[in-house]
Amino acid sequence: MDDATLAFYQQLYAGTPLYVVPEPGAAPLTAPVAPVAPVAAASQPAAATPPAAVSPPVAPPTPPAPVPQLGAVAVPPAPAPEPAPAAPVRLPSLADLRAARTAAASPQPEPAAAPPTPPPAPASVPPAAAAPAPAAPPARQPVPFDTLGSNANGLVLLVRLDDPERLPRIQRNVFLNNMLKAIQRVMEECVVVNVRSPYPVSLEDLRARGLAVREVIGFGKNLLDVATKRTEPYEPVRIGDVAYLPAAEVEIIEYDNGRKKQLWQALQRMFLG
Structure with missing residues (x-):
């Protein structure tokens, strides 16, 4: 806030007591706020008028919601930030449904068949050992x-x-x-x-x-x-x-x-x- 605006508000609220709205559940503040000192005429240059001493306001623990009172200026609370609107959901159109149905009905291309794996080469089998010749029947013993x-x-x-x-x-x-x-x-x-x-x-x-x-x-x-x-x-x-x-x-x-x-x-x- 610049010096001209500050001087305007000091002249506007000269002689008007200011009250601090207590918070719900907090102890009421009985001490009134010190009156604002009169401000010099606006026609005088702001540089020639020394600024009046302003007592520092008492900072409440937590700024309560303002309650309007008679003879006091109600300061509107800062508006709460509105939630960002959700992104609109796009409903499927008839064209989308028709395209999905056509894609499901269309035959899928079969994957290319893998080339047949050649059979493994037969392991070399060692030549079988020659079968032993059948033993000759024992010679018949003569009967006595x-x-x-x-x-x-x-x-x-x-x-x-x-x-x-x-x-x-x-x-x-x-x-x-x-x-x-x-x-x-x-x-x-x-x-x-x-x-x-x-x-x-x-x-x-x-x-x-x-x-x-x-x-x-x-x-x-x-x-x-x-x-x-x-x-x-x-x-x-x-x-x-x-x-x-x-x-x-x-x-x-x-x-x-x-x-x-x-x-x-x-x-x-x-x-x-």
């Missing part, structure tokens, strides 16, 4: 057997005796000698072979012993290896160049008339047919 008699006509009688001492008695058996006479043979013209093993003897083993094998009569089971699975009792068969007739044990046949009859019929088909 005993012989008794000559073999002029190539007739072989196979038996299996638990006691080798019985072999000479088989050669003198009445039943066997009568059987050989019925087919026009004699015991001295044939050989009796006792197989001393639960396994069958082979034709090769018999011939390796120097026997001429043309007809074979087996008195028992599992006596000749080439005839163990394809023969039936009292049914003569031909195996290569050998005729073979399986029958029961000698001790069983000589006391069984039914088996004697079966044996005689088989001998007729094999030797007299």
Whole structure:
């Protein structure tokens, strides 16, 4: 405020007491404000009139809201700053909605397919070791057997005796000698072979012993290896160049008339047919 304005207000409020409006809840100020000294005429130059001494006003703790009183000048409070108006929100227009719908309906371009990854090169496999040659089957062990008699006509009688001492008695058996006479043979013209093993003897083993094998009569089971699975009792068969007739044990046949009859019929088909 310049000196001319200050002098104007001092002259305007000369002789008028000024009051300070107390704050709500604060102690009232009873001491009036000192009157403003009269101001010199405005026509005099401001530089020639010395300024009147003005007592310093009492500063309240907190400026209260002004209350209008009679005979006092109310000072309007400073207006509170208004909040800045919020930025207006723009509503979507029909054009925006139509553009968004068109963008959603339009097909999206598919991403370019990545080039196929080449398969990894097969790892080098070391050459497999040569498979070992199958082991040769063990050589067949010859079946032990005993012989008794000559073999002029190539007739072989196979038996299996638990006691080798019985072999000479088989050669003198009445039943066997009568059987050989019925087919026009004699015991001295044939050989009796006792197989001393639960396994069958082979034709090769018999011939390796120097026997001429043309007809074979087996008195028992599992006596000749080439005839163990394809023969039936009292049914003569031909195996290569050998005729073979399986029958029961000698001790069983000589006391069984039914088996004697079966044996005689088989001998007729094999030797007299």
